[in-house]
Amino acid sequence: MDRxxxxxxxxxRLRPRYxxxxxxxxxxxxxxxxxATVLAAQCTDARVNLVTPEFFRRWPDPKTLAEADVAEVxxxxxxxxxxxxxxxxxxxAAKLMASRHGGTVPRTLAELTALPGLARKTANIVAGNAYGNHEGIAVDTHVKRLSFxxxxxxxxxxxxxEKDLMPLFPRRAWGEINHLLVLFGRDVCQARKxxxxxCPLADVCPRKGLSVPTP
Known part of the structure; x- marks a missing residue:
């Protein structure tokens, strides 16, 4: 079977599952x-969700965050x-959004990745989920592992x-496939076991990189 x-x-198969x-x-x-996406780097989503209410109470938009004391943040x-x-x-990043983008979050991958601390993964998540602008596929830990x-x-x-995945999925599904693989990686196709x-994909999975061969 080709890719x-x-x-x-x-x-x-993953769409109806999730x-x-x-x-x-x-x-x-x-x-x-x-x-939230920046804070989620090397941190659980659950922990981030505990932190962000207070963060957004103090700094609800780029303009207020641009004036914040870094030590308080x-x-x-x-x-x-x-x-x-x-x-x-x-x-x-907030300072640049305030000065260059009128205090708003830019919509394009090029503009987002020009902000400090925003790599392609974060930029893809923001552009795709906030604006429906799918210029690429966010490759996080789960997507990286499962793609291999x-x-x-x-x-x-x-x-x-990311370049390998983009031709394999329709553009309208580029944001969706990230979410599906993340959920599947947490739920079924876990790293260690x-x-x-x-697995609903057992019959088509080559189990690449696993020491135990396909049954």
Whole structure:
């Protein structure tokens, strides 16, 4: 089976398993999604969701965050890990949004990745989920791992993986496939002990990189 055919089956089978698949982060505005996604790096979504209410109470938009004391931001985001760098990047990004984008979150990948602390993954998540602007596929830890295991790529480089995935899925599904693979990676195809006996993709999965061969 070629990769295009396998990708179509993956999308077809995971959609009904995870209807309305979406990020576990709690957000209402593009700014809130941007902040939450930055804080989620090396941190659980559940922890981020505990931190963001106070963050958004103090700094509800780029303009207020641009004027924030970085030390105060550090205190609020401390429990998310790497708090100094996250606080520094968020305030710097807010300053650019205030000065260059009229206090709003930009819509394009090029503009988003020009903000401090926003790599392609974060930019894809914000552009796709907040604006429906799908210029690429967000490759996080789960997507990276499952893309290799399902033989949708031969690479472990997120940039290369994204380029490999984009031709395999329809553009309208580029945001959706990230959510589906993340949920599937947490639910069934876990890193250390995948539940292959309960896997809806068992018959098409090459189990690439796993020491135990396909039954």
């Amino acid at each position: 295009k055919a396998r990708a179509a089956i993956i999308l077809e 209807p309305g698949a979406a990020s576990a982060l709690t957000w209402k505005t593009p700014f809130e999604l941007l902040v 550090e205190d609020v985001v401390h429990s998310t890990g790497f708090f100094r760098q996250k606080a520094k990047n968020l305030v710097a 295991r399902l033989d949708l790529t031969d690479s472990d480089n997120p940039v290369v993986i 995948p539940r292959c006996e309960d």
